[in-house]
Amino acid sequence: MSARGVFIAGTDTGVGKTLVACALLRGLAATGLRVVGMKPVAAGATRRRGAWHNEDVALLRAAGNVDAPQAWINPYCFAPPVAPHIAAREAGSTIRMTPIARGYAQLARRADVVVVEGVGGLVVPLGRAFDAADIPGRLGLPVVLVVGLRLGCLNHALLTVEALQLRGLRLAGWIANRIDPDMARATQNLQELRRRIKAPLFGDVRHARNPRAEHVAPMLDISRLNAAI
Numbered sequence: 001m002s003a004r005g006v007f008i009a010g011t012d013t014g015v016g017k018t019l020v021a022c023a024l025l026r027g028l029a030a031t032g033l034r035v036v037g038m039k040p041v042a043a044g045a046t047r048r049r050g051a052w053h054n055e056d057v058a059l060l061r062a063a064g065n066v067d068a069p070q071a072w073i074n075p076y077c078f079a080p081p082v083a084p085h086i087a088a089r090e091a092g093s094t095i096r097m098t099p100i101a102r103g104y105a106q107l108a109r110r111a112d113v114v115v116v117e118g119v120g121g122l123v124v125p126l127g128r129a130f131d132a133a134d135i136p137g138r139l140g141l142p143v144v145l146v147v148g149l150r151l152g153c154l155n156h157a158l159l160t161v162e163a164l165q166l167r168g169l170r171l172a173g174w175i176a177n178r179i180d181p182d183m184a185r186a187t188q189n190l191q192e193l194r195r196r197i198k199a200p201l202f203g204d205v206r207h208a209r210n211p212r213a214e215h216v217a218p219m220l221d222i223s224r225l226n227a228a229i
Helices: 017-028 055-063 084-090 097-110 134-139 153-167 186-196 212-220 222-228
Strands: 004-010 037-038 041-043 046-048 051-054 077-078 112-117 126-127 142-148 173-179 200-203
Touching: 004 017, 004 134, 017 037, 017 055, 017 097, 017 112, 017 173, 017 212, 037 097, 041 084, 051 055, 055 097, 055 112, 055 126, 077 084, 084 126, 097 112, 097 186, 112 134, 134 173, 153 173, 153 186, 153 222, 173 186, 173 222, 200 212, 212 222
Parallel strands: 004 112, 004 142, 037 112, 041 077, 142 173, 173 200
Antiparallel strands: 046 051
16 A cells, blocks of 8 residues: 555645644554655754754654654755745755655655645745645645634635635635634634635634644544545
């Protein structure tokens, strides 16, 4: 049986993609699967012991149960927390699909499921004619969309779903993450999204001041999500 993969996209930056990706990794690992996380492009890192350290990448590594080289898990890592194509240009680098595809292929040989986390929103630029949506497109991955419930989420979510459809990408399902505890009419917004998004809702993640993946995993319908990817 060949490895499967899934791409975790977000309606924006800061909506909880890493939290959900880690929760998914932990939930799948609990079913006995070999799982590994991948962050093809990361922006926002510090230098530690001669190597770049990104917190999202570290969390993904800890959530999986398959060991792999950093270069496979995170082919591109940049220091400033800015748009990836800008960070790459400032570093004198160019983000290319080939190292990403190579890293994914290597991970897929070791794991049953590879959870690939995007960067920023779905169509954040990675290069002159290359954006984050090209990653699941080139790798043939279904997408799980993380919707951050806050003011504006209806527009962000529905535009992202429309972009997925225009790119010919398969939306396996979506996860609501209640990132704003003070959001007015959050339940009504969630109901409207459920009515309009023609894909299953895999989880409604409650707000927490310091959310942890092991606490979020039980809020996700892991078996249904696993079947959909």
